[in-house]
Amino acid sequence: MSDPTTITLTTWSLEMTSPEDLVPASRRPGPEVTIMRAEVPSPEFSRFLYASVGGDIHWTDRLSLTRAEWVEQLHRPGVETWVAYDRGTPAGYVELDPQPEGAVEIIYFGLIPDFRGRAIGGWLLTEGIRRAWDLASRWPDREPTRRVWLHTCSQDGPTAMDNYLRRGFKVFHTETEEKPLSPTPGPWPGAEAEAEA
Template sequence: MIRPSLMKLVEPTTRIAVDVTFLRMDKRPADPGAPLPEGLVVEQLFPRCGVPLYRELYATVGHEYVWWLRRTLSDRDLDALLSDRAISIHVLRDAEGILGFYELDRRGWPIMNLAYFGLYPRGMGGGIGMALLRHAIAAAWKEEPAALTVNTCTADHPRALPNYLKAGFHKLRTVREEWPVPDRLGLPIPERLKI
């Protein structure tokens, strides 16, 4: 008999399969794109984003798209990540509050990564997604990286990949990944992704 203290506890998960597309932009776009609509502003959270707000941003934007990985981090680990000066969080707001955010990651400098990007549900459908994406791209290129990268997957919003391509990114590769999404997160997982 195995003593309970020696048993390895396994967290219940739902296994999913996604196709992850990695994209890259090697030069600043010639066309700056449309500005943000009047009444919208992007604010860089400085000197850093706190854990509670980041958890709200990540959960609100990513709930329907199986954004799970950062939800599994402890507050301490997430705080350490957000304290890294190479990472910046930028929040889109209107008079009523937050509409979305993006995260720029410089840890692989001179290549910068658009690590996370998305809108709150109330910000969707009004055409502001592309304006926010172009804002993120412009903010990244102001720092003159060698390249800007981003990735998306088949769990993301269906317009994500077409919008990245329209904004000037090009595909590097697409790979199939399997993820063990912890059931305790309570994420709605589309049947099409389940293994």
């Protein structure tokens, strides 16, 4: 008999080892959608993106960070946030995290729920991968990127894995574990209950 207080969580780690492996999205949104780098690190803006994109898909690990901890993360050399905008409104983002030996992790990627299903995700992921591969061109002390990787899990959005595979990522590790069941927090307290009403 299964435990109603836990879930079985599968996590997949995926990688791309050459920029030539990237398969760009064939569809792109209209000209009203643009992508820009948030060049001025802002804990408030990054927390907004994190909570708004991940609130319904169990992103909780950063919600308890203090402002100082957000500042520390965002000011690390090579950390970049690329944001998709629809006519000036943030629609989603990609956060790149540089690591040793030329690795760059796409540590966060996703869209705010109202912007899903409009071809923005494939295009944003394509641009995020390109920016991961050319990260050293913007950070002179950074060695060239040799590997771009990420992880996704069975709690992520239903199209996440398909998007990663279509862009050319390959799975290199799979892990399954039992995890306590927790409610999705939504982008603000009470948002989940509002959405269900």
